[in-house]
Amino acid sequence: MIQRTLILIKPDGVQRCLSGKILARFEDAGMKIVGMKMVWVDKDFAKEHYYEHVEKSFYSGLEAVITMGPVVAVVLEGVEAIAKVRKMVGSTEPKSAEPGTIRGDYAHVSYGYADQEGLGIKNLIHASDSEKSAKKEIELWFDQKEIHSYKTVHDVHLY
């Protein structure tokens, strides 16, 4: 039941200097960082990561946001971590995201506003949405040797 999941602190999160605060939420919940690096993706890589959205109307806005600066890519490990991380991230639209979630606490824009302005939704963070996508995304972003097994205090006190 211990799962690994990919998160990306997107360029808006990095440029708003929220990387530390965002990562702290996962560390505070007892999740383990097992891989982490900063990457500035190009359009081709963005298309690989967001392959399911490439044909959608919002893709050009999404691509502009995800390629506008470096992201912090992180592999998190924890008990049923994929669903828990998605819950902590919150709904895609910041306007609808619950307070207490990352998107709800650090953003507020709506689909209506973004669509009217022709912008991608700046919602700070990506997180894998299923076991299948977590596996695929971790393989896309990380080499096996960039992922580490080690003990944290949570291995003693959390499980």
Ligand code: UDP
């Ligand atoms: N997105 C957008 N406009 C939309 C829908 C999505 O700009 O109307 C962006 C947004 O940044 C979102 C990303 O595309 O996080 C991927 O969309 P998805 O539906 O997979 O949302 P997520 O899994 O990130 O919650």
Ligand code: MG
């Ligand atoms: Mg998604």
